[in-house]
Amino acid sequence: MGKIHGDVVFVTGASSGIGREIARAFMDEGYRVYGTTRKKALQEDEVQLEKSKNSSGFIKMIRLDVCDEESVEKAVSYVYQKEGRIDILVNNAGFGIAGSIEDTSTEEALEQFNTNFFGVHRMCRHVVPIMRKNGGGLIINISSVAAQFSIPFQAMYSASKYAVEALSEALRIETRPFGIKVSVVEPGDTKTGFTQSRQYVKGSDENSVYFDTFKKSVEKMIKDETSGPGPEVVAKAVLKIAKRKNPPIRVTVGTGYKVIVFLKRFLPVRFVQYMVSKMYS
Ligand SMILES: NC(=O)c1ccc[n+]([C@@H]2O[C@H](COP(=O)([O-])OP(=O)(O)OC[C@H]3O[C@@H](n4cnc5c(N)ncnc54)[C@H](OP(=O)(O)O)[C@@H]3O)[C@@H](O)[C@H]2O)c1
Numbered sequence: 001m002g003k004i005h006g007d008v009v010f011v012t013g014a015s016s017g018i019g020r021e022i023a024r025a026f027m028d029e030g031y032r033v034y035g036t037t038r039k040k041a042l043q044e045d046e047v048q049l050e051k052s053k054n055s056s057g058f059i060k061m062i063r064l065d066v067c068d069e070e071s072v073e074k075a076v077s078y079v080y081q082k083e084g085r086i087d088i089l090v091n092n093a094g095f096g097i098a099g100s101i102e103d104t105s106t107e108e109a110l111e112q113f114n115t116n117f118f119g120v121h122r123m124c125r126h127v128v129p130i131m132r133k134n135g136g137g138l139i140i141n142i143s144s145v146a147a148q149f150s151i152p153f154q155a156m157y158s159a160s161k162y163a164v165e166a167l168s169e170a171l172r173i174e175t176r177p178f179g180i181k182v183s184v185v186e187p188g189d190t191k192t193g194f195t196q197s198r199q200y201v202k203g204s205d206e207n208s209v210y211f212d213t214f215k216k217s218v219e220k221m222i223k224d225e226t227s228g229p230g231p232e233v234v235a236k237a238v239l240k241i242a243k244r245k246n247p248p249i250r251v252t253v254g255t256g257y258k259v260i261v262f263l264k265r266f267l268p269v270r271f272v273q274y275m276v277s278k279m280y281s
Helices: 017-028 068-083 106-133 157-178 211-226 230-241 254-262 269-280
Strands: 008-011 031-038 048-051 058-063 088-091 137-142 180-186 250-252
Touching: 008 017, 008 068, 017 031, 017 058, 017 088, 017 230, 031 068, 058 068, 068 106, 088 106, 106 137, 106 157, 106 180, 137 157, 137 230, 157 180, 180 230, 211 269, 230 250, 250 254
Parallel strands: 008 031, 008 088, 031 058, 088 137, 137 180, 180 250
Antiparallel strands: 048 058
């Protein structure tokens, strides 16, 4: 069956969690998927092939670090040389840092933005010209509910996702004349490798004035993530977007989160702040 936006998909951060499930979901629907990982074991031009049991789809894993311009260029041109096109780009690679704003160094904040925000920018800069040449495409950026509600002690993570949403909204307008559609997906707490990969800022130790609240807040984050749904729910939402001719600008994943995001439009900001502070501190 023909695919509305084409069948060559590029998923960043497909070695684990949400990216892994997105890659699998596309593969099972017959898409030709190129997933990425930074893992050293894979050589630049070496691929691990996973084939779908139910369709002609596959996943090939290639090496990519979204923080490295040369690595982005190599990975994108590898796929372009193989396929002559990239139809769907899913910017999924990301991680979270935790710590109060006061305890976070500029270097730590920059590291967070380098992956979560500039990683998306680098990928778009290299993939958009290919999509333009081919007359269109679809870009799906994995944001977070934290781009709707800035979470205490995850301010830099939240800010990086707010920034992804700002980029996506403008990109959607800029690339519309070239037939390139842009959507953002906002998952809530999801059970993945994200929790284990979280980095704690150096200043967040027992000497921090925030230590007690920070600790409680982190315990809450971990509990919510590890008891959250699996990454399949996010993959399902992404696939649904890919099947729409005119994808929506923003999709929040999970009924509970959808309701909260909807209500936020009508509730006073002070009330929203009160609720978030009750939840996390
Ligand atoms: N889990 C949640 O609760 C949740 C909620 C909302 C949004 N999200 C977002 O969902 C996305 C996926 O996260 P996840 O929950 O699936 O976490 P995960 O299981 O830790 O997966 C993260 C993926 O990102 C890749 N990655 C990290 N840094 C990278 C870099 N510099 N260059 C290339 N790839 C990189 C990792 O690949 P390698 O280590 O193999 O390179 C891995 O495949 C992230 O953008 C995250 O912010 C997650």
